[in-house]
Amino acid sequence: MLNLQQLQSFLTLQQTGSFTLAAERLGVGQSTVSQHIQRLEKTLGKQLIERNTHKVGLTAEGEALIGYARGMLEIDGKVMALFDEGRLRGRLRFGISEDVVANRLSDILEQFTRLHPLVDLELTVALSATLYQMQAAGDLDIVLAKRRLGERHGVALYREPLVWLARDPERFAASSEPLPLIAFPPPSLTRKIAQETLDSNGIAWRIVCTCGSLTGLTAAARAGMGVLVQPRSMAPSGLREVVGGHLPPLEEVEFVLVPSRGADRALIEALSKEIRTRILPSSIGD
Known part of the structure; x- marks a missing residue:
């Protein structure tokens, strides 16, 4: 039987390309991630990870596992949500600037939807200034965009x-x-x-x-x-x-998060947490 923690470490390693970054994202030690990968490879009897001095990549077997691993973790999240009345629910209207979409959005959405499968996320992609205009009109709950140095709106990420x-x-x-x-x-x-x-x-x-x-x-x-x-x-x-x-x-x-007044604070904080974890620029490899 496949271990879900090991699969999560495998997917996080694939997303970050780094044992160090995967461990930071998961909140565990680097040795724990390495052990998870080793045990997963032993269970399957296949090498999943190619390691060299520059980056961490996947073997053909590792590439084949990605879709199944995501599916298993998604099912796990839905089952847990079904029996947990405390899970977040509702609608969150998320605006994000075009350049961030091309570079960081997939990781943010994948983890958020896995952890909060009962939240309906409405995504709007546009220029930063356009997103701020939509937010001022009450059409967005939270915006991830750019601002010039010296401007004060939002919470600076980096x-x-x-x-x-x-x-x-x-x-x-x-x-x-x-x-x-x-x-x-x-x-x-x-x-x-x-x-x-x-x-x-x-x-x-x-x-x-x-x-x-x-x-x-x-x-x-x-x-x-x-x-x-x-x-x-x-x-x-x-x-x-x-x-x-x-x-x-x-x-x-500066890249900033701008929550709207009156938006659901629990939903805002849940998405903000995933964004803060995954938005920082990073180099690939260890």
């Missing part, structure tokens, strides 16, 4: 710098033409910061691609159309940072 990204940074660094920008539409915070930074440094620019989806912006940047601005830890694959002083440094932004 801060990091914005960076210039391109497929071929050298091409734009050496060009005398106006800098081609790939950006979200107004009222995008990253767009505004990029334009203000270029203007204050006397650098000409032009918008060559506007899209409300980070997937679309990333495709344009990977096609070599121009330069994209993103938080450093959320840089899409296939793009490199423009370094060497060719473009002026961009300011830092």
Whole structure:
């Protein structure tokens, strides 16, 4: 019989790519996670984890186990909820900025829905400024988005710098033409910061691609159309940072949680807990 604790350690290790981060997320020692994986591998008679000095990956057998492990833990959560009148119930309207969706959202949702299967989570993805407008209108219960340094709304989770990204940074660094920008539409915070930074440094620019989806912006940047601005830890694959002083440094932004007044405090705190646990940027490996 498979052990649910061992399966949870296996899934958390797969999500984080690190024994250290998996242990921190689960609130146990690193040796406990290692023991869980070893016992699970012994039970199945298969190696599930590939280990090297750079990262932790899955074998083919490990990849095959993921779906079944998730299913078993989901069933366990639903059974526990069925017989536990104290479990959280209700509806929670969650707004999240586009760039966070592409990088962190899956882990947050997976754990939250497993722990609170009776909560109906309504998800809205939009630009930070748009989410704040919707929240002010009473359409959202909690928002995870960005703010500029010095702004006071919300509870700060962490801060990091914005960076210039391109497929071929050298091409734009050496060009005398106006800098081609790939950006979200107004009222995008990253767009505004990029334009203000270029203007204050006397650098000409032009918008060559506007899209409300980070997937679309990333495709344009990977096609070599121009330069994209993103938080450093959320840089899409296939793009490199423009370094060497060719473009002026961009300011830092803060990622914040903004709960709404009147929202269910128990639901807000439950989701906030999972976000705080999983939102911080981290390196892969031990």
